[in-house]
Amino acid sequence: MTTDSGTGQRRPVKTVETAVGILELIKVRDGATLPELTDELDMAKSTVHRHLKTLENLDFVVKGDDGYRIGLRTLDFGIYARDQQSVFHEGKDRVEELADETGEKVWLITHERGRSVHLFSATGARSVRTPAREGNQGYLHQLAAGKAILASFSKERVRSIADEYGLPAETEATITDRDKLFDELASIRERGVAFNRGESIPKLNAVGAPITDSNGEAIAAISVSGPSNRVKGTYLTEELPERLLGVTNEIEINLSYAES
Amino acid sequence: MTTDSGTGQRRPVKTVETAVGILELIKVRDGATLPELTDELDMAKSTVHRHLKTLENLDFVVKGDDGYRIGLRTLDFGIYARDQQSVFHEGKDRVEELADETGEKVWLITHERGRSVHLFSATGARSVRTPAREGNQGYLHQLAAGKAILASFSKERVRSIADEYGLPAETEATITDRDKLFDELASIRERGVAFNRGESIPKLNAVGAPITDSNGEAIAAISVSGPSNRVKGTYLTEELPERLLGVTNEIEINLSYAES
DNA sequence: ATCAAAGTTCAAGTAATTCGAATAGACTTA
DNA sequence: TAAGTCTATTCGAATTACTTGAACTTTGAT
Secondary structure: OOOOOOOOOOOOOHHHHHHHHHHHHHHHOOOEOHHHHHHHHOOOHHHHHHHHHHHHHOOOEEEEOOEEEEOOHHHHHHHHHHHOOHHHHHHHHHHHHHHHHHOOEEEEEEEEOOEEEEEEEEEOOOOOOOOOOOOOEEEHHHOHHHHHHHOOOOHHHHHHHHHHHOOOOOOOOOOOOHHHHHHHHHHHHHHOOEEEEOOOOOOEEEEEEEEEOOOOOEEEEEEEEEEOOOOOHHHHHHHHHHHHHHHHHHHHHHHHHHOO | OOOOOOOOOOOOOHHHHHHHHHHHHHHHOOOEOHHHHHHHHOOOHHHHHHHHHHHHHOOOEEEEOOEEEEOOHHHHHHHHHHHOOHHHHHHHHHHHHHHHHHOOEEEEEEEEOOEEEEEEEEEOOOOOOOOOOOOOEEEHHHOHHHHHHHOOOOHHHHHHHHHHHOOOOOOOOOOOOHHHHHHHHHHHHHHOOEEEEOOOOOOEEEEEEEEEOOOOOEEEEEEEEEEOOOOOHHHHHHHHHHHHHHHHHHHHHHHHHHOO
């Protein structure tokens, strides 16, 4: 028996889990036909079909020529959810400015249930292309911005997050050891910023700084990232952190007066 | 017995409809508590609770201090769905340029199942603030871009859309009469662009132009809108249409070579 | 410290999902 | 044109699991 981590519940509504499983599979496969879904999910054709028709009727999936795709009703919910985040409104323009000034890729990241969520990104003139997209969820310990968020949490909370999701490696440089992570978080608290040297993508470096609320707890973080042959040395350790902290500080002040 | 319109199905998965109903209600109410949802949905407290916990576990809702909110997992699906639209990739930068040049609000709109979906917007220096948000769905006949899309459809298809959703009015100027709509669509086909004079928002004018595929069917449309005291006369009827058509034409060409 | 409101659990009944097989439709190939 | 394949759709029967209501716990306010 595994530990009852997070919101794991005893009696979930399985039919809803099934429907979301179908949605997720369509997304992962970049579209799918009824037989494809039936095979992979190991369910009766008629059952999957009924789910698809229901989801289609709800505009969560659409049927095209080459099978079913994710419908744009999800965009309505997604954009709504992001718009609810006050840090998105305060941060959006600043993130774009930062990308213009530095020329690098800049991300605004938040956390939900111990995982990272990529809220918004801006692309500078020299930005690299990475697989990350807005809306993506991931592991906090693999990101500069994520580590900056973790550094604001209590040791107990970090431990519970590590218990729930583990510390899986994405590259050879990813921190997978708890003690190393705690050391790292301590040094982040000292410096005020977090660094990432190829821990999520090889040869990609980044700086991350937290956006904290009045209790000192991070509600989000911003990162600036670029290729390691350019983003290194004092540019990485001094110049970018200074700019970043200026931006996050500004956002924090605006947020403290914008709270409803 | 009502006409079997659209994808209306005989045996939907009610449990999924219930779950989406809960999601929708949380969204409409900007967050809700368990008793609030229970009252409004007229369901047992334990049932709603179980759904909420399931949705929370799936990251579709999150529980905050003041009740449940829409979770950011929806953003992952939504952004994914938008990224799947090739017209979004081709159109995004052009829409931003157009907003910079004109200073007005520019929208990229597509259609799904006979309804409009606001895919992307860019805001110019003098843009007005409207209630529309990315992801929003609406009626095609109420929008300049929407009418431009309808104008590319067969009369039969437009009729079937009107049958399914009706032609509800949003303002006093909204076209609610079928014959008037067909006349309007004919004149749009002649001019190549559609106009909107306060038909969705009072005192807001707009021009819309379709982005058509190789079959001459609109897959999307772009609109430029602004207050009627500024956006009028030949600026509205000549200058903006010319700029718009330049942009949509460019996108169409790019799309025709980008098709997978 | 007491009370009210919100959240959570459980067993039992019922309602709805799931299944499988059979049918209809669409598209390709001979 | 016709056969064949792949996909989609429908239906009745059976079992699964959703819904309910009441009881209990927790949380927060006066």
